[in-house]
Amino acid sequence: MHKPETPTSNLLDSHPYLRQTLDLVADKWIVAALYVLSHGTKRYSELQREIGDISQRMLTRTLRDLERNGLIERQVYPVIPARVEYSLTPLGQTLSQVLKSLCEWSKVNFQDVEAARNQYDGAELD
Numbered sequence: 001m002h003k004p005e006t007p008t009s010n011l012l013d014s015h016p017y018l019r020q021t022l023d024l025v026a027d028k029w030i031v032a033a034l035y036v037l038s039h040g041t042k043r044y045s046e047l048q049r050e051i052g053d054i055s056q057r058m059l060t061r062t063l064r065d066l067e068r069n070g071l072i073e074r075q076v077y078p079v080i081p082a083r084v085e086y087s088l089t090p091l092g093q094t095l096s097q098v099l100k101s102l103c104e105w106s107k108v109n110f111q112d113v114e115a116a117r118n119q120y121d122g123a124e125l126d
Helices: 018-025 028-037 044-051 056-068 090-125
Strands: 072-077 083-088
Touching: 018 028, 018 090, 028 044, 028 056, 028 072, 028 083, 028 090, 044 056, 044 083, 056 072, 083 090
Parallel strands: none
Antiparallel strands: 072 083
């Protein structure tokens, strides 16, 4: 008698934190903020200027998410007006290395991706 095979678990189920990690780094603003902060401590206005095209509301939400996840720290200085700076935590530095690699990959390889897209799209028209 043949014993039915038990289904194998899928990738996301077999690595319990992978789904959450992918959710975290799939957000373009998270990646952008971490990338900018990988170059050093920044004030809010510097982050907004260097990221570009991000609303105040979205930047605030992104920074809060990063702080909640232990990836950045927020330092408030008791001056008037208040001065706030953001920097990567040691945990955030480890993730920023991975994201820097991704950014470098995109610089080196994305023209090939675009060429493949154009070739594929052109083939579909035939």
